[in-house]
Amino acid sequence: MKSWISKLTTSLLALGAATAASAGSITVYTALEEEEIAGYIAAAEASMPDLDINVLRLSTGKLGARILAEADNPQADVIWGWAVTAMMDPRILGMLEPYKAKGVDVLADSFRDPDDRWFAPIGYMGAFCVNTARLEQKGLPMPKSWKDLEDPAFKGEVLMPDPNSSGTGYLHVNAVLQNMGEEAGWAQLEAVDPNMAQYTSSGSKPCKAARVGEYTVGISLAFTAMSSIEEGYPLAMVFPEGGVGYELEASGLMASSGNKDDAKKFLDWTMSDEAIALYGQYKALITVPGVKASAASEKAGLPSDISTVLAKVDFAKSAQNQIAVKQTWKDKLGR
Amino acid sequence: MTGAAQPARAASTRQGIDSDKLLTLVCVGLPLIGLLLFFLYPMAIVFLRSLTTADGSYGLGNYAEVLGSTGFWRATRHSLLMGGATTVLSVVLGFVIAHGLYRCAFRGKWLIRAVIVLPLLAPSLVQALGLIFLLGRNGLLNRFFGLEIDIYGFWGLLIANTLYALPQAVMIIGAALVLLDARTYEAAEVMGASPARQFRDLTLPAARFGILNAAFVTFTITITDFGNAAVIGGDYSVLATEIYSQVIGLRNFNMGAVVGIMLLLPTVLSYYIERQAMKRQQGQQATNAQPFVPQFTALRDLPMAALCLAICAMIVAVIGIVVYASFVRLWPYNLSLTPRHYDITLAGGYSSLWITIVISLMAAAGGTLAVFLLGIGLRRLPKALMQPIQLLAAMPAAVPGMVLGLAYILTFNSTATPLYLLYGTAALIAIVNFYHYHTQSFLTVMTGFRQLPPALEEAAGSLGAGMGRIAVNIIAPFVAPMLVSVFFFLFMRSMVTLSAVVFLTTPHLSVAAVTIMRLDDAGLTSQAAAFSTCVMAVVCIALLGMKAVLAYLSRRSARGRAD
Numbered sequence: 001m002k003s004w005i006s007k008l009t010t011s012l013l014a015l016g017a018a019t020a021a022s023a024g025s026i027t028v029y030t031a032l033e034e035e036e037i038a039g040y041i042a043a044a045e046a047s048m049p050d051l052d053i054n055v056l057r058l059s060t061g062k063l064g065a066r067i068l069a070e071a072d073n074p075q076a077d078v079i080w081g082w083a084v085t086a087m088m089d090p091r092i093l094g095m096l097e098p099y100k101a102k103g104v105d106v107l108a109d110s111f112r113d114p115d116d117r118w119f120a121p122i123g124y125m126g127a128f129c130v131n132t133a134r135l136e137q138k139g140l141p142m143p144k145s146w147k148d149l150e151d152p153a154f155k156g157e158v159l160m161p162d163p164n165s166s167g168t169g170y171l172h173v174n175a176v177l178q179n180m181g182e183e184a185g186w187a188q189l190e191a192v193d194p195n196m197a198q199y200t201s202s203g204s205k206p207c208k209a210a211r212v213g214e215y216t217v218g219i220s221l222a223f224t225a226m227s228s229i230e231e232g233y234p235l236a237m238v239f240p241e242g243g244v245g246y247e248l249e250a251s252g253l254m255a256s257s258g259n260k261d262d263a264k265k266f267l268d269w270t271m272s273d274e275a276i277a278l279y280g281q282y283k284a285l286i287t288v289p290g291v292k293a294s295a296a297s298e299k300a301g302l303p304s305d306i307s308t309v310l311a312k313v314d315f316a317k318s319a320q321n322q323i324a325v326k327q328t329w330k331d332k333l334g335r
Numbered sequence: 336m337t338g339a340a341q342p343a344r345a346a347s348t349r350q351g352i353d354s355d356k357l358l359t360l361v362c363v364g365l366p367l368i369g370l371l372l373f374f375l376y377p378m379a380i381v382f383l384r385s386l387t388t389a390d391g392s393y394g395l396g397n398y399a400e401v402l403g404s405t406g407f408w409r410a411t412r413h414s415l416l417m418g419g420a421t422t423v424l425s426v427v428l429g430f431v432i433a434h435g436l437y438r439c440a441f442r443g444k445w446l447i448r449a450v451i452v453l454p455l456l457a458p459s460l461v462q463a464l465g466l467i468f469l470l471g472r473n474g475l476l477n478r479f480f481g482l483e484i485d486i487y488g489f490w491g492l493l494i495a496n497t498l499y500a501l502p503q504a505v506m507i508i509g510a511a512l513v514l515l516d517a518r519t520y521e522a523a524e525v526m527g528a529s530p531a532r533q534f535r536d537l538t539l540p541a542a543r544f545g546i547l548n549a550a551f552v553t554f555t556i557t558i559t560d561f562g563n564a565a566v567i568g569g570d571y572s573v574l575a576t577e578i579y580s581q582v583i584g585l586r587n588f589n590m591g592a593v594v595g596i597m598l599l600l601p602t603v604l605s606y607y608i609e610r611q612a613m614k615r616q617q618g619q620q621a622t623n624a625q626p627f628v629p630q631f632t633a634l635r636d637l638p639m640a641a642l643c644l645a646i647c648a649m650i651v652a653v654i655g656i657v658v659y660a661s662f663v664r665l666w667p668y669n670l671s672l673t674p675r676h677y678d679i680t681l682a683g684g685y686s687s688l689w690i691t692i693v694i695s696l697m698a699a700a701g702g703t704l705a706v707f708l709l710g711i712g713l714r715r716l717p718k719a720l721m722q723p724i725q726l727l728a729a730m731p732a733a734v735p736g737m738v739l740g741l742a743y744i745l746t747f748n749s750t751a752t753p754l755y756l757l758y759g760t761a762a763l764i765a766i767v768n769f770y771h772y773h774t775q776s777f778l779t780v781m782t783g784f785r786q787l788p789p790a791l792e793e794a795a796g797s798l799g800a801g802m803g804r805i806a807v808n809i810i811a812p813f814v815a816p817m818l819v820s821v822f823f824f825l826f827m828r829s830m831v832t833l834s835a836v837v838f839l840t841t842p843h844l845s846v847a848a849v850t851i852m853r854l855d856d857a858g859l860t861s862q863a864a865a866f867s868t869c870v871m872a873v874v875c876i877a878l879l880g881m882k883a884v885l886a887y888l889s890r891r892s893a894r895g896r897a898d
Contacts, residue, residue: 027842034857038682054842059856061583066838068586069744075759075841089586133668134473156485165576165584198487198569201579205565208860212667213473227858232665326585334406335570 025052026262029067031060032081032249033223036282043278044269051262060086060167060203071095077257078266081249083167085174087118088319097255099264103271110315111248111287120248121271123285125310126172127222128238129207134216143217145241146176146188154195159206160219161199164326164334167247168203168221173329174318175245175311186332193333211235222284222302237301243311246285285310355715355802362712362806366705367724372754373770374731377742384745385592397593407577407594414558414574415601417489421496421557426550428497429504430542432643436505437512438538440631441640450647453654455502456827456874458851458867463566464860465653466495468660473667475656487569495563498650500556503775504549506824510779510817511545512538514786517627530635544785547609548778552732555602555774559735561834574598575735588741595738602733606726654871661864676865681854683845685866688873691847694765695829702769702776703822707814710780711806714792725781732774736834743767744838759841767839768829776821783817784810819885823878830874 030037034057041053056076058066060083067079074095079087086092096117104112104119112119128143135142138157143149149158161169177185197215200206206218207225211233222244225237251270257263269275279286284293284302293306303309388396401407432451436444454462469475470486477484486494515538523533561575568576574594582591629636660666664673679685709728713721731739747758757763769776787810795805811818833848840849847870854863 034681034853056840056842057853058837061586062837064586065582065588065741066744068588069741069838070748072745073748073750073755075748086586091586162580162584165580167584169584201565201576201584204856204858208858212467212471214467214471224858231858231861232669234668323585330406335572 024050024259024262025054026077026257026259026266027054027056027075028078028080028266029056029058029063029076030080030082031058031063033282036278039278039282040270040275043274044266047272047274048265048269051265053266055080061165064089064092067092067095074254074256076254077259077263078251078253080251080266080270081122082251084118084120084248084250084315085170085319085322086167087250087252088316093117095254095256096252097257097260099253099267101251101264101271102268106271106289107287108289113252118250118252119271120250121276121286121288122279122283123246123248123287124283125222125239125246125285125306126168126175126244127207127220127225128240129210129218129220129225129228130236130238131210131213131216131218131234132236133234134210134213138216140216142236143238143240146192149195149217150191152195154217156195156197157216158192158195158219159198159200159209159215159217160196161203161206162201163329165201166203169199170318170322170326171203171245171247172219173245174322174325175243175313177325178313178317179243179311186328189329190332199333199335207235226284239309244309246310246313248287248315358802359712359715362708363716363724364712366709366712366728369705370724370727370770370773373766374773375727377739377746378734380745381592381738381742382596384589385596387589389589397590401590401593401597406572407574410572410574410577413571417492417496417571417573418554418558418601420493421500422550422554424493424497425500425504425553426508426546428646429501429508429549429553430546431639432501432505432646433508433512433542433545434538435639435643437509438515438627438629439636439639440629441636443640443644447643447647450650451502451505452823452827453502453650453871454498455824456831456871456878457654458831458848458870459562459833460851460855460863461654461657461867461871462495462498463562464660464864465655465657466491466498466567468656468666469653470494478667487567488571491567491569492563492571492573495567496557496560498653499560499563500553501646503556503824504553506775506820507549507552507779507782508542508545510782510820511542511786513816514783514813515541515627520627530632541786544613545782547612548782551602551605551609551729552775552778554605555732558601559598559733561735561737578735578738582737582741591738595735598735599730599733602730603726606729610722657864658868658871661861661868663861666861676859676861677869679854679862679866680859681850681857681862683850685869687845687850688847688870690761690844691830691870692873692877694761694768694846695826697762697765698768698829699822699826701765702773702825703818705769706773706776706780706821707811707818709777710784710814711802711810713781714784715802728777729774731770732772734771736771736832736836737838739767739771740835740838743835759839759844761844764836764839764844764846765829767835768832769825771832771835772825772828776825779821779824780814780817783814787813823881826877826881827874830870 037055037057041055045051045053063082064086067074067076068091071091098116100116101119107119107121111121130142140153140157141148143154160172163169163173173189176188179185180188204221204224207220207228209215210218211228222237225235228235229237251267253260253263253267276288276291279288280291281294285306286293292304293302298304385397386393386395388394432447436447467474470484470491471477472483472485476482519537520533523537528536558573559575561579564571564573564576565579578591578594581587581594661676662672662674663669664671713724716724743763747754747763749755757766791809792805795809800808831848833852836846837849837852840846851863851866851870854866
């Protein structure tokens with residue numbers, strides 16, 4: 001019984017601490033990568049010393065589940081850098097308040113909401129992670145496109161995330177469909193299916209499995225590929241010919257925020273020159289015109305003009321079609 | 336409790352009975368309030384969500400949709416098959432180990448005892464990495480023997496699930512075997528019963544309650560586990576992967592809730608079957624049980640020791656390889672040793688480790704007390720009242736961690752009740768950890784209680800000892816070994832469990848398991864392995880420390896009694 005009393009005391013104390021901190025502090029939910037978050041937050045807090053920024057980082061899917069579960073009493077002031085396909089879920093859009101952050105005008109129309117509920121100066125891309133050691137050992141040719149993966153020699157050597165469980169899975173499926181057209185796109189996915197060893201539930205797992213040599217090709221994320229190459233794994237990052245899927249990382253203001261002034265200040269900062277300069281340090285995909293991608297990504301094999309490798313993706317359409325596409329995928333290819 | 340018992344003894348018989356009733360009420364009432372608030376209430380909200388259709392109205396539409404999909408039935412078939420196979424394997428191996436530990440004589444039992452709990456204190460990432468590093472397509476075994484064994488799918492999942500379930504089976508079956516009365520065996524010996532006959536007629540029937548409870552727990556945790564399925568199950572879809580894809584992939588909690596509610600059905604059914612099977616067995620304990628001290632018998636003990644050690648070697652290999660890999664520069668391509676992965680680059684570093692210890696101690700202390708009280712109280716309740724409470728107490732394991740975590744958000748993030756005060760606190764994380772593992776704790780204590788001779792209690796009662804006094808002086812020392820294993824179990828699981836907790840952390844409050852997940856999410860798997868190794872080391876040190884304290888206390892109390 002004592003433990004109940006102590007539990008209650010602890011909770012009251014924690015609550016007291018939380019309310020005391022709320023002046024000049026905001027809570028930000030994000031799915032950006034840890035390393036860049038640390039960089040951005042250090043800079044943001046230096047330029048806004050009065051503002052205390054509390055960040056909760058979860059993967060795209062888990063963050064969605066959490067935001068929706070908290071919908072009756074949202075805890076976040078800002079959603080920062082979250083997949084736009086998820087952000088365009090009507091239930092999420094309904095939680096956002098239109099706000100036109102300073103400097104957002106420079107973004108092309110396709111990178112922000114017509115009603116100003118979100119904007120996306122940055123994004124991330126998919127990639128094939130090819131284990132060069134295993135490729136050589138198996139005597140396989142370096143795959144350059146989705147079509148190359150049809151080769152029966154790749155049987156049981158390819159992994160990709162399940163679009164029904166992973167946003168990264170949908171990113172790839174959607175890019176193939178939008179790039180090649182529905183019919184040719186589905187035919188392509190079905191042609192690769194016999195070689196597919198597994199459809200995983202995590203988006204980064206195919207790359208992590210490929211880098212330790214469990215499989216040869218992991219259809220996954222460019223970020224995971226680049227960080228693995230930096231770690232020293234025998235990995236090559238390949239963007240399939242005809243265009244690779246990508247996703248925008250959108251930010252928006254929560255209508256329920258109790259500290260909108262500071263939340264807006266933070267959103268303004270994410271479009272500031274200082275922030276944009278940092279994007280150049282961390283990101284491969286920057287939608288702000290005239291900003292070059294990071295040196296690291298160039299070293300890892302990213303072309304200086306990435307628009308040459310990106311698929312043509314219409315994000316409004318991707319968000320609209322996702323339920324239908326995922327269902328069709330389940331019917332045609334679900335295991 | 337002793338304080339409450341003293342006046343009871345002094346008072347007249349009638350008042351004594353009344354205060355006993357009051358104490359029963361408190362013993363059952365407090366844990367029951369906890370179960371209602373922190374398990375039944377959140378699950379009622381999950382149930383309500385499962386009935387909420389896309390247009391916001393209530394109905395069975397979601398159920399119809401789930402039952403109509405082919406994926407669901409395939410996953411159900413897979414889950415039941417996997418649950419059955421894991422249960423058989425874990426209970427057989429668990430019985431072998433528990434029997435070896437408590438009914439056989441050989442050296443090195445401390446080693447088996449220490450190793451068998453490792454899967455409980457290892458973060459799930461460790462088991463996942465260990466199995467792949469060892470048995471994967473590019474794993475040690477395949478490379479060393481030049482094989483091409485592919486374990487992804489049924490067999491990999493069976494091994495992973497068994498590794499996780501085995502220690503829990505040993506804990507519960509052990510609770511049944513440790514307390515068997517030695518004198519029954521002496522009598523059997525005198526009457527000339529062969530060891531095989533003693534095993535069949537004495538050990539097996541006595542262990543039956545423990546075996547059935549262990550089977551129930553193993554089956555339930557297997558059909559609700561997502562982590563192993565995601566890592567090593569390949570395309571072998573199970574119900575837990577269906578829930579994940581609904582809740583995380585399709586952002587449709589209500590459909591996931593349907594599958595979550597359906598998962599309760601096989602559990603309730605198997606619990607019912609178990610109870611039916613138990614009806615035929617009566618408690619047959621004599622008073623004043625003597626602890627059994629096995630004599631060495633080569634024919635029985637050597638094979639038992641070999642089997643136990645083989646199972647333990649497997650566990651050590653899976654966990655050891657990850658500890659080793661955490662010191663390797665780049666597994667499996669550059670095997671030179673380095674401590675560099677222990678320099679955690681994530682913001683916050685090792686700080687989450689300390690708060691996790693506090694949370695785990697809270698969960699373990701509060702939880703052990705709660706199941707102990709519930710165990711005592713239930714013995715005094717009429718059957719009609721006892722059974723529904725027992726079922727409720729045995730149910731939490733049937734809820735996947737992810738569903739429980741999100742249910743806690745839906746319940747405790749609502750300002751409609753004062754429970755909102757708990758949201759975002761360490762206390763709520765301790766609470767969710769306890770209720771997540773309520774079933775195992777409760778059934779271990781119940782299995783132990785079953786071996787308690789009722790005559791002992793009756794004798795004490797007729798001598799005028801109140802229930803509180805009986806609880807403290809007679810029951811508590813008798814079930815102390817079970818309470819200790821429940822405490823350690825809750826402590827270990829709270830240190831490393833992730834699935835429910837991941838939804839309840841805040842920017843200010845993160846736990847070790849979440850740090851491990853964040854490291855792995857960031858692609859820093861070697862650092863995640865290093866951090867896991869530190870967690871395991873800290874848990875081991877904490878366990879040893881607590882064991883030392885316990886040994887000291889029991890020595891002192893033994894001396895105290897002798898004086």
